[in-house]
Amino acid sequence: MFQEYVRSLPDLDLHGKPPLSYRLHVDMPLLFLLVVLSVGGLFILYSASGGNVAIVEKQAMHMGLGFLVMFIGAQFDPRTYARWGLGAYGIGVVLLISVLVMGKTGKGAQRWLDLPGLPAFQPSEIMKIAVPIALAWYLTREPLPPKFKHIFAALSGLGVPFALILKQPDLGTSLLIAISGVFVIFLAGLRWRLIFGFSSIILSMIPVMWLFVMHPYQKQRVLTFLNPESDQFGSGWNIIQSKTAIGSGGFEGKGYMQGTQSQLDFLPESHTDFIIAVLAEEMGFIGAALLISVYLAITIRGMLICIRARDSFGRLLAGSLTLTFFIYVFVNIGMVSGILPVVGVPLPLISYGGTSIVTLLASFGLIMSVSTHQKI
């Protein structure tokens, strides 16, 4: 049944002249959705920053750079990435180790690396792309589904950057990188009984993590998530204020730039991690639902690209990056609306922040590369 469906999928006409977008290696639907999201994001950011044009301009420049990186990235054939994958992964691991040794400290964590001649950057951002590439390459060297020993090797390869980033400490990023790797393994056809087996092992690890691995501030976040009112002027403040912003927005919202929670500074980090609360307060349920639809559309487009990819490497890579993108959205909105604990995850293309935007658009560059390199 599936085979029939797949065969019925419209194949690109490999003999005729391909369309311009294909020759430019741009996936038009995806580009359209990303531009809509980015432009909308700039408007939300303008309100969330209290009408700060400088911030919006800076964000627009980051976006411009991001789109450029995406466009360049899409020009290369996925096979090129497959070749570079392991190398990028290796460099990434070296950089992560050097961060722990000589990194710059910001907000109580060592995340930044300031190499001479380069702007300061977070090596963990490299890993967001390098890990899926390397794992997809590794698992597709032999026919799928992978053998147990390869899965074990893949998990070990995933564990190294996870542990290094967790050590910084940056729980959010390390979990997201782990998830992107897990998606590769999942799509590669990890057997269901192994999935359930690993899941139960991870579940049983939670008490151990709580007791021996997690930092007090991380435990506090979880406790606050379970009962924000217990410390309403301290750690519970953020989540109480964001829920109040979202809830008071109602169905239609208070109007653009009219949100009292965000404009009067009750909502903390309103232009970074908590920006969805600004949208929900000012544009209401309609605005928030519209934004979620755009994210869903991007996710579905990414899934289609995955399904229609030329080879398994492209499928695993595009699939993993797409699903990770969606997880960003889910975790961010989930934490701001109070159904997930607060982990520092930005809302893709809306939250203010240079590195994350460039990395994210770079990953869409890879997806477009998969989408527009169909010739064998």
Place this chain on the structure above:
Amino acid sequence: MADTLNIQDRTGEKNLVFRRMLVAMLLVCLMVIALVARLFYLQVVLHDHYVTKSTDNRVQVQPLTPTRGLIYDRNGVLLADNLPSHNLLLVMERVENLPDTLQQLRSLIEISEWEEERFETRLKRSRRPFQPVVLKEQLTETEIARIAANRYFLDGVEVDATLIRRYPYESTFAHVLGYVGKINESELRKIDSSLYAGTIQIGKNGLEKTYEQDLLGEPGARMVETNAKGRILRTLENEASKPGVDLKLYLDLELQQFAEKELEGRRGAIVAIDPKTGGILALTSNPSFNPNLFVTGISTEDYAVLRDSKDVPFLNRATRGLYPPASTIKMFLGLGALESGVTTWDYRVPDPGYYILPNDEDVRKRDWKEGGHKDFVTLSDAIIESCDTYFYDLAFRMKLENMNDALDKFGFGRDTTKDVHNVRKGINPNREWKKQRYGLSWFAGDSLNVGIGQGYILASPLQVAIATMTLVNEGQWKVASLVQDTSKKLKIQLEPNLPKSMALGNEHWQKMKDAMRGVVHSSKGTARGTGFDSPFQIAGKTGTAQVFSIAQDETYKAEDIEERLRDHAWFTGFAPFEDPEIVVTVFVENGEHGSAMGRIARRIMENWILREQK
């Protein structure tokens, strides 16, 4: 073949990934539904709840403190004023590092250890977010300027202005006006907190406490929009406060100051009342204290000095000092004896200088005058010369019940004042009282002691003054009051429980007043020095209360006795004789003899009567 297998494999792989993607798609849909459902729950289902929360966030209701009512003397002189005072406040939510900020403030202005301790306790109390905590009160101009100049380095430090109570005459009116102070925890439980929104002071004592409800006023409210840092952005609504009612007193500043001066260096009290209205013209107790110390909170050291002083400055001797009224009681007992028919103006008593109880020769009471006054003493003589023997006899024949009844009609053992704060009722003894208090029966000797105002009977100077006023008014009660409120506009309306009036013919009152005039103006009067060359006629009565008892046969010399064991001295009287304008009672602890008090009373009467403007 290998190629076919390769293609088969590829198709298999494609299907595998496709199946996995379908599962992922399902999960994505479930997660989207979860997010949308969550947003719907917050934004539509709980919308009203969060609208309230967000409004509570940004809208703050600030109480507008009413101005406390002022207190004026009878001529409109301000006795209790409100002055602006600048306080140093800390908004804890905006202070980044408390020890650093405190250290910086210490380098700018002086902050005493006591103020820091008080700040620490205030810090522990519950408060609204962004509600400032007071660190120091009554900043000087220099201190305000220093803080203003360093404002940018002092996040969360604020200076605000409030009105605080100020008593310009300090100790002069401390006892009668009382004072305001910070509302304490136990008061907080009793008061209606909505009335005290924004108010930090409350009447603690005296008139400030009695008329608290009138003086307080009604708070207003201001609704403001604030941002998360507590900064006010705009005013949404404004409801003005209603200031407290101003009080106009019967008290006269000049007379009060004069009386205070007369008591300088003495422990005692002076009460002056206008017998026509019952209005209290002066109510002094010495020593006194500076009530301004209590307004912002008295330091423990200052308080300890006042509390531990041997002279007990906190005691209002005029209203709460209870002493044997001694001979000042004789007029009232005499009038009571006339009413109950025990004596007449012609009845005479032999006075050998002592009195022996007819049915018990062992009870022998000395007259204060050795050798006695004369062979036969009338009631007039007994008042003028203050003959004890006459009153021993009178007490014996009058019996306790009649004495108790007569004294009751002059207000002894009662509070007959309208609005004097926390007066003591004194003791007008009877059999049940003694039984209850000491578990003993009443003895004839007890009656004899009461007959000369000693023994169990105790009264305050204010009570003696009120009794004298009632005598001036021939038994008709005028209620002693401090606040002029003839139109009864005040919320606080107090009415004392007055005793029955004494029913006696006019001639008896006249004869008793004549006798009192004799005390001051006749050659045998106990206060004959007082009346010499007086521009008006004075009537009065002296009294000398024993502080410790002397055995029946002993005599003593005053100078042999330690100062604090000397007799208390009384004088109560009124003037001018024909149309009395003022009743004055002077009492001095260990003042030895009432005649000296008479001279004080005369100077006070002169100050009042000879004055043009009253």
